Amino acid sequence: MEEKKYCYRYPHPAVTTDCVIFGFDGTNLKVLLVERGIDPYKGKWALPGGFLRMDEDAEQGAVRELQEETGLKTAYIKQFHTFSTPDRDPRERVITIAYYALVRLQEVKGGDDAARAEWFDLTAVPALAFDHDLILRMASNELRKQIHFEPIGFELLPKQFTIKQLQLLYEAILGVKFDRRNFYKKMQHLELLTQVERNGEDSRRQPFLFEFNPEKYNELKHKSFMLEF
Amino acid sequence: MEEKKYCYRYPHPAVTTDCVIFGFDGTNLKVLLVERGIDPYKGKWALPGGFLRMDEDAEQGAVRELQEETGLKTAYIKQFHTFSTPDRDPRERVITIAYYALVRLQEVKGGDDAARAEWFDLTAVPALAFDHDLILRMASNELRKQIHFEPIGFELLPKQFTIKQLQLLYEAILGVKFDRRNFYKKMQHLELLTQVERNGEDSRRQPFLFEFNPEKYNELKHKSFMLEF
C-alpha cells in the first residue's frame, strides 16, 4: 500500500475531466470511446478522461485528454456539465467536469494512448461504464442547443465542404430533415459562407465548395444573436 | 492547528457550490449577495456558497445554500458552469460548481444565516470577492440563453401577474424593448397563460391577471422546441 501523503482537515473528492469527442463521417455523428483496461468496469467502453492535475484548470485537462486520444492540439471544446452524484464511482467520491469537443475526422490521428479507442455511431453506442451513458446523452442535448447560438457545425466538417454535407450534418445533429433547396437559399442568405472552387468528386455533377467565413460571423454576432437552422 | 485526518495518495481540490440567486422587483433584475465576515476578502460582497458535503450532490448543496439565504425550499435552480482556475482561492485549490436560481421576491424571507445578505440591482453590483464577478456575468448570460428554450421567466414573477409585468421582465433579461401591443398578441397566441380575474391595484385601469399554465407548456414542448421571445 502506498503512502497517503496529501491530507486535509475535511474530506475532499477526487476531480476528473471527461471529454465527449464528436466527429462527423459525412452521414452520421460519431463519438470516440475507449475500452477500459482496469477495474472497475474493465472491458467496458467509456469516455476518455482522467484526473485533473493540480496545476491545470479543467479545460486544460480536457484539452490534454483530447490530444492524447486524437493527436489534435486545437479543437472546439466546451464545458457543459459537472457530475457529482456521491456514489458514481465505486472506488471513492469522484466529481467529473465534462466537456464536449468537435473535431474533423480527417485530421484525427490515432491516439498515443495504449488504450483501445474506437469511433461509434451516436445511434449505436453500447452500454458505457460509470454514468457515462448519462454524460453522453447530456452532451448530445447541449450540442443540439448550442448550435442555435453558434455556428459550431463547421468545426465538424472539412475546411472546404459542400452545402449538401452541411445539410447532412445539421440533419444528423438536430434529427430533422430539411428541404434541399430551402436549405441552400438559407445558407446563401446568411452570408456566412465563401464559395471557393469546383469539386472533383464522385458525384454526377460537381457541387460548389464553400468555406466558413469567421469574419462575417463576427459581424453578424453583434447584430442579431439568433442563428436559425 | 487542527489535525488533518483526511488523506489521499494524490492531491484533491476542495469543492464548493455557489448560487447566483436572481429575483425581479417589477422593473429590474436583482441578485442576492452576502457580505464576507472572514478573510480572504473580508468585508467584500460575494455569492452565497459553501463546501460540498460528502453525502450530497452539487445540486443538493446549491438547494441547501438557497434555503439558508432565502428560506425557500423549492425554486428553479440550474447548474451552469464549474470554475477551476488553480489559484482562484488564495487558501487552497477550490473548484466551484456554480448554479443560478430564480425566486419570487415576495416569497423570500430573511435568511437564517448570520451573514449580511442584500439584494442588488444587476446593473449596480459592486466588485465581488474571488472570481465572483465572472461567475455572475456567466450566470446572466446563461439565463439569457436559457429563456429561449424554457419559459423560466415565470419563476421570477408572482403566481399571478399582468402581461405588462411579464414584458418588463423579458425586457430586463434580454435587454431589449418590445412593442406593448405585439407582445400582448404574442403571449395570447402562445396559449401558455390562463386569465384569472381582474386586479384591484393603483393603476388607472385594472389589467387582466394571468397564470402560467404548465400543462399547456408540456404539450407545446414536444411539438416545436423553440420559444421565441
Place this chain on the structure above:
DNA sequence: TCAAAAGTGTTCGCTATACACCCATGG
C-alpha cells in the same frame, strides 16, 4: 438517353412589425 444530383425560381401562408383606435379610470 436516362437517371441522379446540383443549382435557381415561384408561390403561398404565416408572423413579426409598425402603426391607429377605443375604453376605462383618476386627477
Place this chain on the structure above:
DNA sequence: CCATGGGTGTATAGCGAACACTTTTGA
C-alpha cells in the same frame, strides 16, 4: 375633460415551407 395606461384591430413586408424547372454528368 383630459392625460394615462389597457385592450383590440389592421396593413405590410419578409421569411419559411412546398414544389417546378433546368443543367450537368456518369453509366
